Amino acid sequence: MEYALVNGEIIERSEAKVDVEDRGYQFGDGVYEVIRVYNGKMFTAAEHLTRFAKSAESIGISLPYTPQQLTEMIEELLSKNNLETGNIYMQVTRGVAPRNHVFPAGNVPPTLIAYAIRAVRPLDNLKTGVKTILTEDIRWLRCDIKSLNLLANLMAKQKASEQGCFEAIQHRGQDVTEGSSSNIFIVKDGTVITHESNNLILKGITKDVILDLCGKNNIPVIERTFTVVELAEAEEVFLSSTTAEVTPIIEINGNKVNEGAPGPITKKLQKLFEKEIEKQCGILVR
Template identity: 55%
Template sequence: MEKIIYNGKLSERAKIKVDIEDRGYQFGDGVYEVIRVYNGHLFTGDEHLQRLMESAESIGMKLPYSIIEIKTQLNELIRVNQLSSGIIYLQVTRGVSQRNHLFPSADTVPVFIAYTREMQRPTAAMEKGVSAISVEDIRWLRCDIKSLNLLPNLLAKQKASEAGCFEAIQHRNGVVTEGSSSNVSIVVDGIIKTHPATNLILNGITRKVMLEICRQNNIEIKEETFTIEELLQADEVFLTGTTTEIMPIIEIDKSKIGNGTPGTITKQLQRYFKEKVAECCSVPTKAQ
């Protein structure tokens, strides 16, 4: 029987019900994270949990457990569900309270849940590259908070799917921000450009790993904005994300990027990323 974490305890998933007045259900009043698991290990777990705490603080909510306590719970969940390759999804809502736009009383207990899902690395897509469309970014102005309010992202992703594409790359007045569920970077003359970590994008954990890889391997990178025109004319375009890793984009709006195959720098980053995963997660854990 699959186990989940519900308010700090291992529980059977089938026995847990969501209260109709949970503020996450009624208002999207909460935050979440998705953490990759390789060979039974959390990858960049500390970074994800730190961001969870920062997102909670940004909406005036305190996590019900410390980062160390949450990490211990997640490792136990990996063990009991025997997860080797996949993800852990976790979210915290402001709790159950009579519906009111105002925050509930201070003694309202946040609701914390986490569950696992098996998921293999998208190796075929990473080798061949994927296509994307560009869409207007209609989201709010606090995209740096990983909140449960994802409707604009869903609309963009659905539009991409209906166009037969992997991702929707968003822009505000022609300035590229990020994908619907990923960060986006371009390569021009050997230099990587990616949107700076402002309130207009989520500072992705895989994005951070990519920046670290670039610094360690003397790959020049500029955290600065670029336009749709620059995107379409770039030598290479790639996405970064927890489930997508380093994903080449070979076509946008039916226009070929570069020569229409994954570029040299993108493939280098993929190799370096794989090495990072191996350093962290090469041997399955026997006990957490």
């Protein structure tokens, strides 16, 4: 039996329902978060919950629970679902109110849900790398908010899928921003380069872990905008996300990166990232 968290109560997932007038359902008026689970333990939970609260605050939603309360409820949810390896998906919306573009007046309680997803590590992608395409970034200008409004991301991801690729690398004009569901890194002259964390990209939790690992292990790293030309000329390219970890990119628009093989810095960061997971969650099963 599977369980979900709905407004502070853990219930059977089959009983979890969304009201037809929930603003998340009608407007995408809410934010979400995904937390990776290894060995039954959450990885970088505090960082994810901090971002969750910041995203909610950015659109004027006050979370009904403290980070500590959320942590305790999610840990209970993990236990009830016996989740060893997978993800916790959680979202909060502005709540249930008659449909109106204006925020509802009065004290409308937000709707908060969470549930467990069983998912193994993407070991094949981590080992061999993935293919990608380039696509114009047509999203809004507050990509730093982890909003439920993901239609542009979905369209880019679908375009990549239809071309037999794992990810779509987005760009505004000549400037690369990020993937449809990932942050993008290049390696140039031995230096790791990734877009600065501003309103044009999501400040990735995995990205921040990678930046920290670079700093601690004498790997030169710069946060700055890079161009489509720099992407094409990069020695290595890789992506990061909660579920994809550190995944090598071996092809972009049919053109091979590093002769179609994961590069040495990417592979080094993969090992360092695994050690970080093991520090927080225990030995990984490969």
